[in-house]
Amino acid sequence: MPEILSPVAYIIAVIALLFAIAHGLACRRHWRARRRFASLHRGVWMLVFLLLAALGGLFGTSLLGYRRLTTEVPVATLSARQLGPQQFALRVDFADGSHRSIELRGDEWQLDARVIKWTPRAVTLGAQPLYRLDRISGRYRDAAQAQSTTPSVVDLSGDSVLDLWRLKQRFPHWLPWIDADYGSAAYLPLADGANYHATLSPLGGLIARPADQATADKLKALGW
Numbered sequence: 001m002p003e004i005l006s007p008v009a010y011i012i013a014v015i016a017l018l019f020a021i022a023h024g025l026a027c028r029r030h031w032r033a034r035r036r037f038a039s040l041h042r043g044v045w046m047l048v049f050l051l052l053a054a055l056g057g058l059f060g061t062s063l064l065g066y067r068r069l070t071t072e073v074p075v076a077t078l079s080a081r082q083l084g085p086q087q088f089a090l091r092v093d094f095a096d097g098s099h100r101s102i103e104l105r106g107d108e109w110q111l112d113a114r115v116i117k118w119t120p121r122a123v124t125l126g127a128q129p130l131y132r133l134d135r136i137s138g139r140y141r142d143a144a145q146a147q148s149t150t151p152s153v154v155d156l157s158g159d160s161v162l163d164l165w166r167l168k169q170r171f172p173h174w175l176p177w178i179d180a181d182y183g184s185a186a187y188l189p190l191a192d193g194a195n196y197h198a199t200l201s202p203l204g205g206l207i208a209r210p211a212d213q214a215t216a217d218k219l220k221a222l223g224w
Contacts, residue, residue, distance in 0.1 A: 013056030020049035072201045075133060076111065077211060082192035090190075092136065092156075105152045106138030109196075110187035114157075115204035116178060131200050132157060139187055191218040 023046035030039035077093040086105055093099045112134040137153040140146040186208035188196055195211035210216040 007060070009056045009060030013053045013060065016049045016052035016056060020046050020053060023049060072199050072207070074197060074199050075113070075131070075206075076198040078109065078111075078196040078198065080109070080190050080192065080194045080196075082190075086140070088138075088190045088192075090136070094133070100154070100156070102136065102154045103152065104136070104138035104154075104190065105149070106190065107141040108139040108187045108189050109136060110139050110185055111136050111198050111206060111208065112183060112185045113200065113206050115184055115200075117204060118178060119176070129202065129204055131204070134183065138190075141189075189219055189222045189224055191215070191222065194218050 023042045027039050027042035027046055030036075030042060073095070075095050079091045079093075081089045083089055083103070086107060088104050088109075090102050090104055090109060091099060092102065114132045114134050116130045118129070133156040135153055135155050135157070137151055139151075140149060184200070184204055184206040186198060186206040188208045188210070194215040196215065197209050197211045199207045199209070201207060210219055
């Protein structure tokens with residue numbers, strides 16, 4: 001859905017901008033001819049199309065980075081290698097084929113995502129839930145250590161000028177077709193040589209599982 005909506009929104013923005021330019025030129029022409037009412041009429045339409053262009057560009061840009069969520073889909077595969085006590089190197093392979101190599105401190109890893117769900121009316125028009133991975137961080141099993149130790153956090157969302165999730169948070173009345181926007185997280189223990197799968201359910205819940213039996217045995221030995 002965002003792969004389709006973003007280009008459509010940009011096309012609408014460009015068309016609206018062209019109409020705004022045309023009305024602006026007509027406004028100037030009428031003003032020079034001293035046809036004030038006609039110039040004012042064209043000026044109002046120019047502002048209307050400029051607003052449509054701005055809204056189209058804003059909506060298209062804010063959708064960038066989000067992916068459609070229709071069934072339980074894989075979002076990342078993680079592989080851990082221990083570097084030292086409570087210190088791990090983690091390779092994260094994403095669903096789009098990219099990957100990140102990071103280091104985490106702690107006993108567990110936690111993956112966070114942002115989820116957007118639409119109103120029933122928008123759903124009937126074909127809108128599907130969207131998700132965007134937000135961050136991955138290390139967790140300490142001991143609460144006292146977690147309080148006294150600086151957590152290791154890696155941003156996964158990337159740099160975005162506009163973000164639909166943040167726009168909804170700041171201006172909730174501007175996007176009435178969004179029914180819910182929230183965060184979801186999942187975590188599992190870190191173990192040397194362990195492999196994990198992270199998926200998102202259609203309801204927007206992030207799920208973490210061992211990727212193989214060897215990892216499942218490692219987690220079982222750790223009390224999971």
